Structures are given as structure tokens and as C-alpha cells.
Amino acid sequence: MLKKVFGPSDCAKCRLCCNFQRESVWETPFLTDEQAARFEANGVEIVRRERGGASFALRFADGCDEPANCPFLDPARGCSLSDDLKPFECKVWPLRTMEKDGRLVIGRYRNCPALAGEKGAALDRLATEELLPTLLAFVAENPESIRPFSPLYDVCWEGDLSASFNAATNKNDGSR
Numbered sequence: 001m002l003k004k005v006f007g008p009s010d011c012a013k014c015r016l017c018c019n020f021q022r023e024s025v026w027e028t029p030f031l032t033d034e035q036a037a038r039f040e041a042n043g044v045e046i047v048r049r050e051r052g053g054a055s056f057a058l059r060f061a062d063g064c065d066e067p068a069n070c071p072f073l074d075p076a077r078g079c080s081l082s083d084d085l086k087p088f089e090c091k092v093w094p095l096r097t098m099e100k101d102g103r104l105v106i107g108r109y110r111n112c113p114a115l116a117g118e119k120g121a122a123l124d125r126l127a128t129e130e131l132l133p134t135l136l137a138f139v140a141e142n143p144e145s146i147r148p149f150s151p152l153y154d155v156c157w158e159g160d161l162s163a164s165f166n167a168a169t170n171k172n173d174g175s176r
């Protein structure tokens, strides 16, 4: 979805999105209950989220702060999931939909090395000019996927929460 701005070779050198510290477990990709059941039926360990929905269980080594890989990260080749199984959030990361002061915001992860310089602004334009209806439609259908705002993200779009949900079925409300 984001290939207009950066590509798999950028991520191959980085893998930050697929590797989690204990304090960044909240960043693990959101799965709908239906997706979670499908993975579980294939033996994948799933954890349920407090806010609803689910995510992949991570295995941290005891007694150390080593980050844990997503179970679908192949260290040599990257994500091993096909496009139809990959969680939506993985398809749009480093964009993240969050709630800030009662507003819906789309944030761009500030430390993505592929987005240095002009590319960050290019992704913001892609998010607001092309991907916005898709992002809003996903959160309208899965409001439990919305995370509390994190200062690790720069806001590239914001809108009224309920108006944004309506926009998913009608049209973008134009707020920014």
C-alpha cells in the first residue's frame, strides 16, 4: 500500500516494525476476532486485547530485555505472511490510527529510517490524499483497533472521531 514512497528493500535493512521491546507490546498488530480465530486454528498463539480484538503472542526470553520477533518474521526474508493474511496495520505501518484528546489522528512513526527527509512528507500526502478513506473505513469497522496517542508519532491528519466514522461511509469530512 505504501510502495509509492518506500519499498521492501528499505524494511529488509531495518525490521523495526516486526521486532518488539517489552514496552512496545502495545504496537503488535491488531487482529480482528475472525483473523485471530483463523490463526489459532493453524496453531498460532494469540493474545486477546483489553480493548477488544487480538494480536500475536510474543515470546520474550526470561530475565533479559532482548526484543521479541513477531512469530511471522523470517529474519532473512522479512514477513512470511501472504498479503491476504497480513494484518491491516502491517500494510499501512508506519502510519497508525490513534485517539488524542477525543480526536481521531493518523500519526506517522517518527523514527522510521526509510522516511528521512522528503519521504516523510511524501507519506503524509499519500495518507491524506489517497489512503484516508481506507484508513477510516478500517477504524470505523474496527474501532477497538484505535490506540491511545503516542508521542513517538507525528500527526499527519486529524478529525472528529464520530465524524470520521461517518466519513468512512460517506466522504472525508475535510478537517485537518
Ligand code: SF4
Residues within 6 Å of the ligand: 010, 011, 012, 014, 015, 016, 017, 018, 093, 094, 111, 112, 113, 114, 115
Ligand atoms: S521502521 Fe520503517 S523502514 Fe523500518 S521496517 Fe518499519 S516501515 Fe520499514
Ligand code: SF4
Residues within 6 Å of the ligand: 017, 018, 019, 029, 070, 071, 072, 073, 074, 078, 079, 080, 081, 086, 087, 090
Ligand atoms: S505480521 Fe509480518 S509485517 Fe506484521 S509484524 Fe509480523 S512479520 Fe512484521
